[in-house]
Amino acid sequence: MPSPKDNELLATLTETELDELATFLESDAAPIQSMDISMLHGFLTAQLVGPEELAPDSWFGLVWGEHGEKPEWESRAQQEHIEGLILRLYNHLTDELNAEPPSFTPMVYLDQERNLDIVQQWCYGFMLGTSLNQRGWQPMMDDEDAVQLISPILDCADEDARNQAQAEGEDLAQFEHNLAAALPEVIPTIREYWQEQSEARASRPGRGNRTRH
Structure with missing residues (x-):
């Protein structure tokens, strides 16, 4: 796998390249459990x-599944190209979050009939990402104020929570649309929470400084 530090991976993704990546993720060459672009x-x-x-x-x-699945690559060149697109998306997100002010925008689908954003797949991906470090994320889950930032994402990804909300009469499509609209502010705020937590730990007596990469 190429390194995210390689210079060629710092170039901004074009719309054509994003479409190419999205198409590959949903192609027959990708494992059936692969993530889609959102x-x-x-x-x-x-x-x-x-x-x-x-x-x-x-x-x-x-990205390809939770059980070691791998795409059916046509060639080593294709593999390096697609993996490079994924890492460039990763680096592009880094740039968006580091901008002043942050320019983060979630990549979601659109219900064209109702003109509403569909964010469920995005939330699935986010929560899968948090599951890789459940212990690390737990302080936010235990913080009565901070958990309000992430709870709508969790509820959107959780089928039981969705079913309960629907039973109570909530319009899930409108809920997802509203959540998508809130994420450009919510996501940088979540990041700020963890940066503040890291700075607080580093400033405690008897603890060494912790570097965030």
Whole structure:
């Protein structure tokens, strides 16, 4: 797998390249359990805004499934190209989150009939991303105020929560649309929470400084 530090991986993805990646993720060459582009975007976002940024080697294989599935590559060149697009999306997200102010936008689908954003797949990806470091994310889950940032994402991804909301008369499509509209502010705020937690730990007496990459 190429390194996310390689210079060629720093170029911004074009719309054509994003379409190419999205098409491959849903092609017959990709395992049936592969993430789609929206789920991948949510998954990568969780890696970048959480308590610690995990190395790509620790999560990259999950793009294709949770049981070691691999695409049917036509060639080594195709493999390097598609993997490079994924890592460039990762780096593009980093740039969006580091911008002042952050320019983060979730990559979601559109219900054209109702003109509403569909964010469920994105939320699936985000929560899968948090599951790689459940212990690390737990302080936010235990914080009565901070958990309000992530609970709508969790509820959107959780089938039981969705079924209960629907039984109570909630319009899930409108809920997803409203959540998609809120994420450009929610995601940077989640990141700020973890940055503040890291700074607080580093400033405690008797503890060494912790570097965030």
